[in-house]
Amino acid sequence: MALKVLTVDDSKTIRMIVKKAFKPYECELFEAENGQQGLEVAKKENPGLIVLDITMPVMNGTQMLEKLKGDPEMKDTPVIMLTAESGKENVLEIVKMGVTDYMVKPFKGEQLIDRVTKILTLEEKAAAAGEDTSKRYFSMDGDIQILTLPPKVDRPVSVEIEGHLKNKIEAMVNSGIQKIILALHRVTGTNVSLIKLIITIIQECQKADIQVRVVGTPAIRDELKEFQETSEITIDLSMDEAKGQF
C-alpha cells in the first residue's frame, strides 16, 4: 500500500518541491496550506508521514504539532518539521516538541528523502525501479525505428527520452538500422522542452548517420516554423509519406 504523505506549508513552492521529492516512490501525497487544514486532512487520511512547516498563517506548525501530540490516534505519526530558522534556540525548541526529525530551509528534495528513509521504508515505483520506460516512446516498424512523443513534452519527459536516446541509437547502429521517424502527431502544443528535444534527437541521429524524418499535424508544422531552431525542418503529414521519403 502506498505511503500517505501529508505536506503542510503555506508556500505552494515548498509543497511542490516535497511532492517532486516523493514522486519516484509509491506514495500518495496530500497537501494543506496551514495547520488547521493540515489537521483536517490528517484526521481524514491518517497519513504515515507529515512534512510540516512552522511559520504559517491561521495555525502554525507548532500549534498543529501540539494538537497532533494530544490526539491518541495521531500522536505517533512521524513528523518532519521544516523551518527557515536554523538558530540554536529554534532548533532546541523543535526537538523539545517531540518531532521525529527536522530540516532547515534551504533544502534539496534528496536531502528530505534521506531523512525520511531513516525512519520509514520508501518503495520505489515500478518504473523507477527498472521498468523499461523506453517502450512508451520507441517501437519498430519493419526496419524503421519509430519514436513517438506524447501529447505533452515537459522537462521530465524530455529528460526521460533523452536518457533512452543514446542506448537506442547505439542499438540501431549495432543492428544496422539507419532510419528513424520522429512522430509528433500526438503532440498537442509546442514549448521549449519539446523544441530542445527535437533538436537533440535530430543532431544525435545525424552524428550516427541515421536518417530522420519528422511526422506531425499541420498545426504542429506551423508552430515549429515559428521557432528559429525548427523552422527549417521538413514535416511529413503522415507515416506513409515519411516512409516514402527515405
Place this chain on the structure above:
Amino acid sequence: MASLETMDLKSFITNSVYGVFDTMLSMPIEASDQDCQQTQDGKRIVGSVGFAGKVLGNVSIHVNEDFARLITAAMLGMELDEIEGDEEIHDVIGELSNMVGGDIKSRLCDKDLQCELSIPSITSGSDFRTETKGWERHERFVFQNGVNVGLVEVFVKADR
C-alpha cells in the same frame, strides 16, 4: 547581547543568499559591483519578510520580472514556458525571501537578539519606490547571474 553597530551583517546576508541560490536553485551567483538600477527598471517583484523582538528589521529581495521567472523555473525544476503565472512567481520569490530572512534572523538570535519572523509578502509593479526611516543599520547586497541582477536589502534596529 551583541551590538548591532559592530555586527558583520553583510556576511550574514551574502552567506545566506549564496546558500539559498546554491541549494534551492543550483544557480551560480556572484557579488556584483553594478548599481542596482536594473532591479528598479520595468516590472519588478519584491519579496519581503519582517522580524520583530529585541531587534526589528526587514529583509527584501528585489528582482526584475525576467530574473524572477528564471528563479521560479530553477526552483520548481521546470522550463520558463511551463510557469503558470504570477501567482507561482510570487510564491517562489516570497519563499526565497523567507529562507534568506529566516537565516539572517537565526544568526541574530544566535547573537542573543531574539526575534520572530513574519510570513512573506510580495510587492510587484513597475512604478513604485520604497522609503524607510529610522533604522540603525542598512545593508545591501547586489548579486548577479549572467546578465540578471538582484538586490537584497536588510534594515535593522534595536527595540529600545
